[in-house]
Amino acid sequence: xxxxxxxxxxxxxxxxxxxxxxxxxxxxxxxxxxxxxxxxxxxxxxxxxxxxxxxxxxxxxxxxxxxxxxxxxxxxxxxxxxxxxxxxxxxxxxxxxxxxxxxxxxxxxxxxxxxxxxxxxxxxxxxxxxxxxxxxxxxxxxxxxxxxxxxxxxxxxxxxxxxxxxxxxxxxxxxxxxxxxxxxxxxxxxxxxxxxxxxxxxxxxxxxxxxxxxxxxxxxxxxxxxxxxxxxxxxxxxxxxxxxxxxxxxxxxxxxxxxxx
Numbered sequence: 001x002x003x004x005x006x007x008x009x010x011x012x013x014x015x016x017x018x019x020x021x022x023x024x025x026x027x028x029x030x031x032x033x034x035x036x037x038x039x040x041x042x043x044x045x046x047x048x049x050x051x052x053x054x055x056x057x058x059x060x061x062x063x064x065x066x067x068x069x070x071x072x073x074x075x076x077x078x079x080x081x082x083x084x085x086x087x088x089x090x091x092x093x094x095x096x097x098x099x100x101x102x103x104x105x106x107x108x109x110x111x112x113x114x115x116x117x118x119x120x121x122x123x124x125x126x127x128x129x130x131x132x133x134x135x136x137x138x139x140x141x142x143x144x145x146x147x148x149x150x151x152x153x154x155x156x157x158x159x160x161x162x163x164x165x166x167x168x169x170x171x172x173x174x175x176x177x178x179x180x181x182x183x184x185x186x187x188x189x190x191x192x193x194x195x196x197x198x199x200x201x202x203x204x205x206x207x208x209x210x211x212x213x214x215x216x217x218x219x220x221x222x223x224x225x226x227x228x229x230x231x232x233x234x235x236x237x238x239x240x241x242x243x244x245x246x247x248x249x250x251x252x253x254x255x256x257x258x259x260x261x
Contacts, residue, residue: 023165024054025241026249028061029210029217029226030093033069033119037236038078040251045238048249054242059086060163062210063093063172063190066123067116068231073123073152080155092159093172094190094211100156103145106137124148161189164205168241173211174223177201196223208239219246 066072174196213229230236
């Protein structure tokens with residue numbers, strides 16, 4: 001499955017700014033189709049900015065905006081609109097990469113459906129069967145292109161894979177230990193788990209990521225994980241980074257709404 005993504009993923013780039021640590025960055029974990037949680041965490045970020053008035057706030061969203069939950073279309077619309085009025089970076093997640101691959105390779109749905117792809121199709125008004133055959137997969141890809149607003153597709157195609165600022169390196173999944181940050185493979189940046197999570201290496205910068213759900217955000221020496229499984233727990237987490245200082249903002253635990261299949 002991962003090899004299928006290389007063509008699409010290769011179209012995105014990286015962003016890098018190394019202007020020092022005076023910046024204030026708010027990094028948000030995996031949203032997975034829950035617009036209510038996104039609305040709440042954005043309200044908390046906005047309130048924090050109003051209260052503390054950081055000189056240069058930047059908001060970084062770490063990918064996986066879609067799938068699993070019922071509101072993938074609304075989440076994309078909200079992020080696309082929000083980044084028009086704020087300093088904001090939205091990174092590519094492996095779930096967005098799967099959607100883009102599906103548009104050119106409909107058979108991707110065989111894998112994508114196993115981790116929430118059908119819920120995303122339904123959010124755009126499509127009615128997929130639980131296990132679409134090859135003909136239905138092709139039809140669904142064509143329908144999705146027609147149903148998806150051009151701005152949503154442009155948003156997805158614009159997502160960079162990494163963002164670097166000062167001491168921090170932002171990416172969806174993580175990095176391959178022993179490989180320089182600028183030489184990382186896109187497949188690892190979007191999919192890696194154990195080799196990265198178990199490593200105590202100094203990666204050159206502190207890696208801020210999501211992708212692997214944890215009960216509580218992990219604030220470690222070499223990495224920060226803010227994926228607290230929002231689609232299952234109702235808790236979406238943001239880490240506020242001001243130089244070496246790390247502060248957590250999060251939504252209140254709540255019952256979550258699940259997309260149906």
